[in-house]
Amino acid sequence: MTFASSASTSTADLIAARLPNHSLPRDLYCGEQAYRDDLEQIWYREWLFVGPTCELPKTGSYVTLQVGDYPVIVTRGADKRIRAFHNVCRHRGQRLCAKSNGTNPKLVCPYHQWTYDLDGKLLFARDMGESFDPSKYSLKSVHCIDLGGMIFICLAKVPPAINDLATNLTRYVAPSALADSKIAFTSTIVEKGNWKLVMENNRECYHCGGSHPSLCRTYSDDPLMTVMEGPNSASPEILDHWARCDAANLPSRFVNAPDMQWRMARVPLMDTQESFTMSGKAAVSRRMGTIPWNDAGSLMFYHFPSSWNHFLPDHAIVFRILPISPTETQVTTHWLVHKDAVEGQDYNLEDLTRVWLNTNDEDRQVVEENQRGILSPAYEPGPYSPSQEAGVIHLIDWYCGLMASRLNMQQAAE
Structure with missing residues (x-):
């Protein structure tokens, strides 16, 4: 179910008008525009948890996930390294893997059998002509990191810094x-x-x-x-x-x-x-x-x-x-x-x-x-308990601060 946001009220305006330490305005919880803005400004730009490294126990093990519009595949290579790629064939765009997980020695497109190594290199493309250069058609990579046995990916071209999290998480989960x-x-x-x-x-x-x-x-x-x-x-x-x-x-x-x-x-x-x-x-x-x-x-x-x-x-x-x-x-x-x-x-x-x-x-x-x-038109934001819901206040302050900054930067650039 979706809720049509008011055309005159942008996500940035809704965030700017929100009451501190209160739940969010209605559109931010069900509006289509707010959802698209959340994807563009957060889910496509932040580090996201995929799963534990033990989910990829051997060469060729893979998992897939859908992040908004982006299908992603994460796999373990012959060198034991875990990598992530856009789950999109470089030929005509077919998803390479439709299953949520599995094991394959190579990544083979089910449509026309273009075949990729586990490091993303195109190995085989039948009948593409003498001028075809397979080195130009490797899979598109996604930033991927293993933090102490937990896999994170980031879809952004330039991901945010992760050094502090990496240092602390690796140390804390080591035992x-x-x-x-x-x-x-x-x-x-x-x-x-x-x-x-x-x-x-x-x-x-x-x-x-x-x-x-x-x-x-x-x-x-x-x-x-x-x-x-x-x-x-x-x-x-x-x-x-x-x-x-x-x-x-x-x-x-x-x-x-x-x-x-x-x-x-x-x-x-x-x-x-x-x-x-x-x-x-x-x-x-x-x-x-x-x-x-x-x-x-x-x-x-x-x-x-x-x-x-x-x-x-x-x-x-x-x-x-x-x-x-x-x-x-x-x-x-x-x-x-x-x-x-x-x-x-x-x-x-x-x-x-x-x-x-x-x-x-x-x-x-x-x-x-x-x-x-x-979803009811009768809904209006209510106050959070400062003692019982401090963690919710942290979440909403983080969300609103990040979204406001990025939406305002986007608006200034336009």
Whole structure:
């Protein structure tokens, strides 16, 4: 479902007129123009999370994703390097790979069999004539980087700086040894809500007590457990946890981007529980990496606009969102375990996945009802709770600041 924006009100004007610390004007959550502006100014220009590197375990492994109008393929080459390309044949534009994932020794267009190496070079194009130069028809590359076992891409010609995130994320996830993990389960759902509503919902637990009975067995909905102002500024319980982690050389203290585009910190679960399970006990008997205790809590990492993640001692859960339309968002979740963990022996899939399968579906219902209400002409922006919804305020301030800057620059250039 889309909503026709008022022709006289631009996205820049809507952002300029928004009330601080309030939800956004209606058009920004459902208008076609706002959606196109979001794609052009954010999704086509920022680093986006693709998935874990263990999703590409061998030469020729690939995954595909759709970022707005751009189909993208990410694959592992014979040199073990992970690369990304526009999933478009250089002959007549056919998508090279239609499946969401798989393994191919070469990238072969199904239309006329133009064949590309895994580094993007055109190897074969039948009957193209003597003057044809295959070196001019390599696949178009997309910026791609592996940060400690997490793959990010950027569609921009010149991507934004990623050095600070790369340094911190690589260090913080190192104890989870993501390169030595495997995907135990994957879920992909479509939430009928704007991507900002999906991310807003994730950035607060104001709703958790009323919506997430499974998650709240182990994850506290007390805002003091997630609101942190610095590496030495948090609740006493978190500071004690960080001190314990420091003694074990386990990176845990709060670190963030100045504009809050990303942040990470390791926080304890309630009552020294071990994992996001119905019992509170570890779901996997074989720990990941070098995390020293079962009750080390969750390393929480988010990155706007596309991802939030939990890294626990026994498993990791990584989330990716992609906008589909003004009021539809794809949410993909991977559950990671140690590469040698055996299902039925080291873990039970039901125990591993139940809490977040429940939580994802509950969040879907919340977001969809939120979107339905916003589609009403009676909707008007309401205030955020400064204590319960600080994370939402960070998101919306980041979004509005970035969009205003880029839209104003675009307008000045025109």
